[in-house]
Amino acid sequence: MNRAPHADPRENLHKPPPYDGRVPNVTRADVAQAVRNPLAYIAERWTPSQRMLQRAILASLVMNVVIVGTGGAVRLTGSGLGCPTWPKCTDDSLTATAEMGFHGVIEFGNRLLTYVLCAAVGWAIIAARSTKPHRRSVTRLGWVQFWLVMGNAVLGGIVVLVGLNPYTVAAHFLLSTTLITVATVMWQRAREGDGAPRPLVGKSVRQLVWFLTVAAALLVAVGTVVTGAGPHAGDSSEVHRIPLNWEDVSRLHAVLAWVVVSLTFALWFVLKAVDAPPGPLRRTRDLFLVLLAQGLIGYVQYFTDLPEILVGAHMLGSCLVWIAIVRVMLALRERPELEVSVPAQGEAQLTSAR
Incomplete structure (x- = not known):
């Protein structure tokens, strides 16, 4: 007589109980816990999917790039002092006034986006904290993002x-x-396990990537x-500038760009020569393409007297270049999933079922 297959008890270790349609009673203890530790309260009652966690972290990364772009728009439209004070927009108003015109709207709008960024980072922290099992390393990266956002708001x-x-x-x-670096690392960590990192390439390749990273920095x-x-x-008013010839500094910037491009090409060639895994090769290819696009924008803006739209595109491009650099570094190793041991009770049930 054939026995019906028994379900593996390990499948239910992290599954919440099925919803029975009834509204749960909220006790004073629940309210006290929610006030005392809201993240733990949410984590006990909600488990996000892996895809939701990755999307939440990606949203924080995208918002970090967006706010750099809007900050560039503030500068390029001469709206840097559209709100002449901080944290209020004026001494008498928290928000921009009609008298401040276009520049006040641009500057105050950029300040408001900080709250959107905080919401995106907060959502990433909540999703990371609620993941089962709880991955402390990912949650810590979320909190590092949060405090960097706060610090950068004060610096702004x-x-x-x-x-x-x-x-x-500067x-x-x-x-x-x-901040973008931390968000990129957090995004990658959510897509891999918590095991000890294992290098995918040799020491000489890793050293080459470190040279590339320093040159990019x-x-x-x-x-x-x-x-x-x-x-x-x-701003349209008289603003202090760094006392250097900007064309000479631009030439140095271009030389460093060519160094980064050359090192990237050398890295791709070495990875092909040592038959490296496809991950590092793909990330290096992506970096090379982003660098070519960024270099094209840089030269065009230089020879066209720095039009604002191209300068803004170049600022966004610098963010994408740095994200690609960080992703190349992270692609040089892998982190396997940690083996989750089955509790003794689960093992006993499994044995008796057999």
Whole structure:
């Protein structure tokens, strides 16, 4: 006589009980827990799918890039002091007024997007905290994002209070780049396991990628100097600029760009030569294509007297270049899933079923 197959008890370890259609009673203890630790309260009652977690983190990454683009729009339209103070827009108004015109709307709109970014990062934190089993490393990256957003908001206020000092503007952009780095790492960590990282390529390839990363970091840093010395000061009034010839700094920026492109091509050639896995090859190819597009925009804007639309596109391109750099670094290793042991009770049930 054939026995009916028994369900594997391990399948139900992290499944919530089926919904019976009744509205649960909310007790005082539930309210107290929700107030005391709202994340734990939500995590006990909701489990997001892996796809939802990845989408929540991707949304925070996209918003980080978007707010860099809108920040560039503020500068390129001369609206950097559209709201002349911070945290209020004026001494007497929290929001932009009709008298402030177009520039006030642009600057205040960019400030409002900070709240959208906070919401996106908060959603990523909630989704990471509610994942079963709880992945602390992913949740911590979400909290790092949150505090970086708070720090960059304060730094943005300082930028306004010091009259768009170019050094503070550069620091504001570099902190945004750090934020994008954390968001990219969090996105990747949500797509892999929590096991110990295992390298997919040799030590010499990893060293080459580190040289590439350092060169790309210098490229981004020098780009902020070009911005600080260039003609787009961020406001129509007299704004202090970095006392350097922006064309000379632009040439240095171009040289570093060619160094990054050359190292990327060398990396792709080495990966092909050592028959590397497809992951690092794809990420290197993506980086190479993004660099070519960014270089084309850079040269066109230089020879057309820096039109605002191309400068804005170049700023967004710098974010995409850096994301591609981080993804190349992360593609050099893999993290397998941790083996989840079955509790003793589950093992006993499995044995008795047999």
